[in-house]
Amino acid sequence: MKNPGRRSQVCYNPRMSKGLPKVLLVKYHDTNIRPIPDHAERTLQIFPSLGILYLAAVLREEGFPVEVLDANAENLSAQAFHQRVRDSQARIVGFTSMTAGWPSTIEGAGIVREALPEALVVVGGPQLSIHPELCLSFPQLDLGVCGDGEETLLEVARALAGGTSLEEIPGTVVKIDGEIRKNPERTWHRDIDRYPFPAVDLLDWNLYRALTVQTPFYTMVTTRGCPFKCRFCSQIYAGNTVRFRSPENVVDEIELYVRKHGAREIVFFDETFTLNKARVMRICQLIRERGLVFRFDMRTRVDSLDEEMVLALREAGGQRVHFGIESGAQEILDRMGKQTTVDQVRTAVSLCKKHGFSTRGYFMIGYLGETPQTYAETLKVARELDLDWASFSITTPLPQTHLFDEARDLGLVDEGFWRDYTLLQSPRLQFPIIESEYWDEARLQKMLKRAYSSFYLRPRMVWRHLTGLRGWEGLRNLVGGVRVMLSLQR
Known part of the structure; x- marks a missing residue:
């Protein structure tokens, strides 16, 4: 086998395909950083990577043969993954990686290098955008794609097909004579309607699931980025701004999934779905006008919706609202830079429940300045809000965030x-x-378990979920939830 670090310049000739080079886009195994074992994590949810499906759609539209391999969803062993990669005979193999999944991505890239020694191994995603030069220092990787990958990866594929140099493509990080160079950034396109819909037909959607989500379901994003400046979050990979798809473009995609693929539910993964009221109202209007019957859930902020919008969303099929609440203590919210208040939290959750939405809240514990009192306030607020579901996590000072710098x-x-x-x-x-001064890591883990048990093991909550069972899916959700709770208490 050739030395993985053998290349002195980034210029290749297509030898493995008589026509356009085949591209294999990979989502490798996730790295589980949650306080529950892998089997329970898989019970909670397995979602596809929309990012690589967008890349696949752009490449396929230009005539490139494309295959998508989700090793995580298929739960492939290293040996099985090696075989699938080798069988693909791809000329380009692309990975997407979040920060949490970086160690697994490098593992997967090493397997690709063994299976297809001559392939161009490319990586993109938030982790690469944050640490481009460090990421590309691994010999398993040949090229990095920063930011939006559609035009960049397409240009890489075209250059490979034509046997021209890859050294100066905007938006890439490359290796030249042993040196790593970051090329100029590619201009962010404000018009994201320009991209084709994700190539959902390249995946087996029976592999994906989530507690409480009806099947068949599909996932969507109608915006890219976020305009807010929460101190624990970084949007560097999305250009630190927000870009919107038009209502017509959004509903065209919804219609495709409902009419052609029989979608019963759509999960919107926008950072804040309700950012622009006029746009949301138009989306809801178009859904009703086209007679699309499905249910959907969305993520939003407590300060980004009103009663008129809630009513319109509900009439269009809205079922579930996810709120990034983060804390029940105002002093912690202020330190986070959330620009929200506990009163706004109470109002937003109450408004959604009033109109029949299922509500979910997400909370962080152990933030800078957290005390036993603020922790207790968060648990108290979580219970008083009468949320249907709650998720708690220990605060992580992520890279390129104000929180990390402060810590x-x-x-x-x-x-x-x-x-x-x-x-x-x-x-x-x-x-x-x-x-x-109040806790170490072991204590924080105990606090996390206590947060879950204090929320879910209340008689009222147990009774709600028992009496809310509806058929096989309801029973599946209950059993899955019990498995997760038991794993948390170990």
């Missing part, structure tokens, strides 16, 4: 943590937490 300046996290993590040099490949 670093206070000496609470090591300045080089994310560098070492990206290079797989950390003593343990787990995310950092913020310890304080």
